[in-house]
Amino acid sequence: MTHGRRRANLMVADVLKAGGIVVLGCAVLFPIYWMGVIALTPTGFSRSLSSVFPSDVTLENFVTLFTERPMLQWLWNSIVVATLSSFLSLAFGTSCGYALSRLKFRGAGLVLILVLATQMMPATSIVVPLYILFRDFGLLDTMQGMVLGHISLVAPLAIWMAKGFFDSIPADLEGAARIDGCTRLSAYWYVALPLAMPGLAAIFIYGFVTSWHDFLFAKTLINSQSLWTAATGISSFRGEYFTLHELQMAAALTFALPVVVVFLVMQRRIVSGALSGSVR
Amino acid sequence: MADVAFRGVEKTFGNLTVIHGVNIDIADGELVVFVGPSGCGKSTLLRMLAGLEESTGGNITIGDDVVTGLPPKDRDIAMVFQNYALYPHMTVAENIGFPLRMQGMSSGERRERVTEAAGLLGLETYLERYPRELSGGQRQRVAVGRAIVRKPRAFLFDEPLSNLDAALRVQMRKEVKLLHRRLGATMIFVTHDQVEAMTLADRIVVLRDGRVEQTGTPEDIYKRPANSFVASFIGSPPINLVEGAVHTGPTGPYLVPRANPEIAIQLPSGLDYAPAQEITLGVRPEHLTLRNKTGELGLEGKVVFCENSGQESAVTLDLGGLQLIASLWGDDPPTIGHRTGLEIQTANMLLFDAAGQRIEPKATM
Numbered sequence: 001m002t003h004g005r006r007r008a009n010l011m012v013a014d015v016l017k018a019g020g021i022v023v024l025g026c027a028v029l030f031p032i033y034w035m036g037v038i039a040l041t042p043t044g045f046s047r048s049l050s051s052v053f054p055s056d057v058t059l060e061n062f063v064t065l066f067t068e069r070p071m072l073q074w075l076w077n078s079i080v081v082a083t084l085s086s087f088l089s090l091a092f093g094t095s096c097g098y099a100l101s102r103l104k105f106r107g108a109g110l111v112l113i114l115v116l117a118t119q120m121m122p123a124t125s126i127v128v129p130l131y132i133l134f135r136d137f138g139l140l141d142t143m144q145g146m147v148l149g150h151i152s153l154v155a156p157l158a159i160w161m162a163k164g165f166f167d168s169i170p171a172d173l174e175g176a177a178r179i180d181g182c183t184r185l186s187a188y189w190y191v192a193l194p195l196a197m198p199g200l201a202a203i204f205i206y207g208f209v210t211s212w213h214d215f216l217f218a219k220t221l222i223n224s225q226s227l228w229t230a231a232t233g234i235s236s237f238r239g240e241y242f243t244l245h246e247l248q249m250a251a252a253l254t255f256a257l258p259v260v261v262v263f264l265v266m267q268r269r270i271v272s273g274a275l276s277g278s279v280r
Numbered sequence: 281m282a283d284v285a286f287r288g289v290e291k292t293f294g295n296l297t298v299i300h301g302v303n304i305d306i307a308d309g310e311l312v313v314f315v316g317p318s319g320c321g322k323s324t325l326l327r328m329l330a331g332l333e334e335s336t337g338g339n340i341t342i343g344d345d346v347v348t349g350l351p352p353k354d355r356d357i358a359m360v361f362q363n364y365a366l367y368p369h370m371t372v373a374e375n376i377g378f379p380l381r382m383q384g385m386s387s388g389e390r391r392e393r394v395t396e397a398a399g400l401l402g403l404e405t406y407l408e409r410y411p412r413e414l415s416g417g418q419r420q421r422v423a424v425g426r427a428i429v430r431k432p433r434a435f436l437f438d439e440p441l442s443n444l445d446a447a448l449r450v451q452m453r454k455e456v457k458l459l460h461r462r463l464g465a466t467m468i469f470v471t472h473d474q475v476e477a478m479t480l481a482d483r484i485v486v487l488r489d490g491r492v493e494q495t496g497t498p499e500d501i502y503k504r505p506a507n508s509f510v511a512s513f514i515g516s517p518p519i520n521l522v523e524g525a526v527h528t529g530p531t532g533p534y535l536v537p538r539a540n541p542e543i544a545i546q547l548p549s550g551l552d553y554a555p556a557q558e559i560t561l562g563v564r565p566e567h568l569t570l571r572n573k574t575g576e577l578g579l580e581g582k583v584v585f586c587e588n589s590g591q592e593s594a595v596t597l598d599l600g601g602l603q604l605i606a607s608l609w610g611d612d613p614p615t616i617g618h619r620t621g622l623e624i625q626t627a628n629m630l631l632f633d634a635a636g637q638r639i640e641p642k643a644t645m
Contacts, residue, residue, distance in 0.1 A: 176365040178352040181382030
């Protein structure tokens with residue numbers, strides 16, 4: 001094979017590779033783009049769209065969403081539930097994860113397996129017993145109940161993730177801190193916790209996204225419209241005979257933004273190499 | 281500074297005992313090295329002294345205080361870890377100053393002490409850097425700086441040089457020795473490297489399977505090992521150990537090696553040998569001399585291997601199945617396959633009984 005032909009073959013391979021990536025990217029991004037297009041189309045006109053580019057762009061759906069619908073309240077409810085449940089899951093997960101990582105006690109392995117087993121249950125299986133339990137404790141249709149429900153979703157994996165992060169921090173670092181004058185607790189505070197920060201950020205994002213996206217618990221445990229989260233609110237645009245697609249897509253776009261913001265804020269904390277230089 | 285004592289210290293993990301009633305006394309200002317093969321319990325002993333491992337029996341004292349059961353922070357000791365254990369999210373200055381911060385010292389005084397410690401270790405220009413921006417040797421210096429900054433009662437070193445390259449290890453070894461001289465502090469150094477132990481220690485504690493095999497000065501340990509294990513562990517190239525039975529001939533007692541019963545090795549007189557007593561003869565490689573002519577008992581061997589380190593050659597000789605290593609200094613090493621005469625200096629022979637314990641020469645009246 002001549003040099004020129006080999007070069008031509010390599011070029012064809014590169015073009016095919018780049019083409020493949022573009023197609024894949026389009027497939028992933030197109031639904032989001034289409035959501036944006038419908039959200040910017042005047043109410044009732046999305047069915048008559050004839051091209052992938054909107055001919056008539058308007059923000060009226062967003063205005064309607066915030067003036068005629070309680071979207072702000074729903075978003076606020078989602079923010080409160082997601083923030084509280086992810087913070088509490090983080091606190092619970094890191095405490096348990098740290099204990100399981102550092103303290104050697106009989107049955108630690110069994111505890112870990114049991115924690116994991118709860119994660120293997122589909123949410124649809126536990127929502128009914130949870131409903132009955134919450135009804136008995138008077139937690140139905142309350143924000144506290146929603147937060148608790150979401151903690152039950154997030155905490156098991158948070159424990160596992162936290163244990164993994166603490167396992168990756170050399171125990172000698174805390175040993176050194178204890179010799180340098182720390183108690184077990186202050187060694188955790190000054191050394192283990194700052195070093196686990198990337199992991200904690202990941203756990204927080206996971207908790208926030210899981211809670212933010214939840215529809216099943218939000219729909220089952222909450223009845224009052226004033227306590228709806230945004231996920232339940234979005235579903236309300238679907239009526240018995242028709243669906244307000246433009247409003248629904250505007251709500252969906254608005255619903256997606258806080259998660260992106262949380263991720264952008266927290267991702268700076270998810271840095272690799274936080275431990276480099278500590279040990280050989 | 282303070283003396284340190286282990287009294288009947290034990291450590292068990294479930295049914296497994298890893299430290300068996302260890303007794304060690306370390307004087308104030310002494311540099312003692314714990315040495316032994318992997319798994320002998322030397323690091324466990326050090327971690328028990330630091331409070332990072334709980335002892336399951338016995339007592340540990342630092343100065344007049346029994347520290348067994350005290351948390352590490354209340355023992356007033358400093359430790360340098362094998363893997364540096366630097367806080368990666370803190371700068372060099374923050375790392376060195378961390379113990380002072382925990383003592384509640386003011387930032388001004390802290391800065392002064394940190395600068396002083398950094399000056400001692402040549403770290404002044406690195407104070408604002410993070411550990412990841414330092415070389416292995418510099419990181420080790422930071423770890424030492426964090427230890428010396430607060431003037432503890434005892435310094436513990438857990439194999440701190442084992443991650444460094446050979447040249448840096450020699451340099452850091454010298455620096456630890458100089459530091460000890462300068463501070464006059466009680467230091468306990470753990471290593472599996474017998475060269476490190478011999479060059480650093482005021483006294484060496486040789487450990488095996490959680491027991492102290494011998495405690496003594498480097499010279500004692502090398503020249504008068506308590507048993508064949510200590511003799512074989514200390515020294516490079518290793519001591520030649522020849523098992524055999526003692527017989528007596530016209531020239532005095534001699535050893536018939538089990539590996540080659542055709543030869544006889546002259547033994548020192550003045551020791552009580554039982555007839556046909558099974559013993560182990562220990563000869564350091566530097567006490568074997570190669571001769572052109574064979575000696576009185578006609579020892580002769582063939583050169584089968586030669587390791588030349590420049591100034592010294594370790595020559596392995598085969599004496600009909602019995603292999604011995606001889607050290608040659610400065611000479612041109614013999615060629616492989618060359619046959620040579622061999623002389624063993626009886627004055628420097630070490631003899632061990634069947635249990636491996638050294639046979640002491642009889643005191644002359």
